[in-house]
Amino acid sequence: MITSEEFFDKLRFQLEKKLPFVAYKKPSTPTGEIKAFLQSNSETYKILNFSESGFVFAPFAANKPKFLIPAAQSEFLETNIDLSEIDKDFRNSSIAEIEVETARKQHVALVEKGIEQIKKGIFKKVVLSRRESVKLQGRDSIKIFQELLQLYPTALVYIWFHPETGLWLGATPETLLEIERNRFKTMALAGTVKYAGEMEVVWGQKEKQEQQFVTDSIMENLKPFVEKIEKSHPFTAKAGNLLHLKTNISGFLYPESQDLGKLISVIHPTPAICGLPKEPAKNFILENENYDREYYSGFLGELNLKKEIKRSGNRRNQENQAYASIITTSNLFVNLRCMKFEEKQAVLFVGGGITKDSDPEAEWVETQNKAETMKAVLLK
Numbered sequence: 001m002i003t004s005e006e007f008f009d010k011l012r013f014q015l016e017k018k019l020p021f022v023a024y025k026k027p028s029t030p031t032g033e034i035k036a037f038l039q040s041n042s043e044t045y046k047i048l049n050f051s052e053s054g055f056v057f058a059p060f061a062a063n064k065p066k067f068l069i070p071a072a073q074s075e076f077l078e079t080n081i082d083l084s085e086i087d088k089d090f091r092n093s094s095i096a097e098i099e100v101e102t103a104r105k106q107h108v109a110l111v112e113k114g115i116e117q118i119k120k121g122i123f124k125k126v127v128l129s130r131r132e133s134v135k136l137q138g139r140d141s142i143k144i145f146q147e148l149l150q151l152y153p154t155a156l157v158y159i160w161f162h163p164e165t166g167l168w169l170g171a172t173p174e175t176l177l178e179i180e181r182n183r184f185k186t187m188a189l190a191g192t193v194k195y196a197g198e199m200e201v202v203w204g205q206k207e208k209q210e211q212q213f214v215t216d217s218i219m220e221n222l223k224p225f226v227e228k229i230e231k232s233h234p235f236t237a238k239a240g241n242l243l244h245l246k247t248n249i250s251g252f253l254y255p256e257s258q259d260l261g262k263l264i265s266v267i268h269p270t271p272a273i274c275g276l277p278k279e280p281a282k283n284f285i286l287e288n289e290n291y292d293r294e295y296y297s298g299f300l301g302e303l304n305l306k307k308e309i310k311r312s313g314n315r316r317n318q319e320n321q322a323y324a325s326i327i328t329t330s331n332l333f334v335n336l337r338c339m340k341f342e343e344k345q346a347v348l349f350v351g352g353g354i355t356k357d358s359d360p361e362a363e364w365v366e367t368q369n370k371a372e373t374m375k376a377v378l379l380k
């Protein structure tokens, strides 16, 4: 464990050298434990079959390369930051006036077109998104990462750099897949309202249905691979300035179905970020959004990392010694509430689920609310 000053200095140095790195805090470690992989050479590593070990960064489009920072070619860092003094609630930023009218018209027209297709029976749900640029005014990316960490203690907060992808930051509330031996966890997250100081929400039919689509699709797609699968009731979960409807899904995989690549290909992209049925919704997105999502709504995270588990010895062992076993874990997240850092601007990516009951103006407002997650650290 190194000091947090050393940790952030090392990230800055790595960025200056333009070498790949990732630093992140997992949602399960609200105490401020941050990790990083700093690649020690300038090679480009890509995922071939998901048997690799390291940190993966994958785009929305399945046919584009997925990049890897391999554990074996990296320096691994860990530190702790003090989150205790930080105001845990979303801080309102004075959001600058940005040209919004054209963006609003475009997004409303896109959503209207999506609803038309749903009414024609082409698909039942589609997730439509847009980009928004914010001037950076010389703000330092590592500082912004530190602020994201403090503002969103229950998200997967990350900064990723690779010469092939550029510099990305995010604070995502959504797990794609967590695997430890044959145990897995995932979630269905959809439906959004703005947090107004109250966790009690009466969810409308539209939100309940769009979230149910996600739950049903994940349960159905995982069925051939699982020995046992369970789901929670949908509940309200906070993510920064927003509330979502969430169902936790977990269980055990058949020992023979632990081919991670195969599992990912059946669940990703879920209807939380693409649509239902998957293919026509994906085609509509690719043909109509009019921009490249790149890594937004792709996935990222720890892939096949070795973890030491300490257990006390069994009763027959008279000395009752502790022994350790090494297991492999993967912890992948959907890349949401994210932004790409360019020289003078940050490009934000935001979207929302559209069903037959969607109101295009309300969907526009939802994307504005989602953009606030990132604007809170960009505009100050």
Ligand SMILES: C=C(O[C@@H]1C=C(C(=O)O)C=C[C@H]1O)C(=O)O
Pocket: 127, 129, 174, 189, 190, 191, 192, 244, 272, 273, 336, 337, 349, 350, 351, 352, 353, 354, 370
């Ligand atoms: C698509 C996004 O978020 C997803 C869509 C949601 C919705 O439609 O309500 C909620 C959570 C996420 O699954 C995004 O943040 O850009």
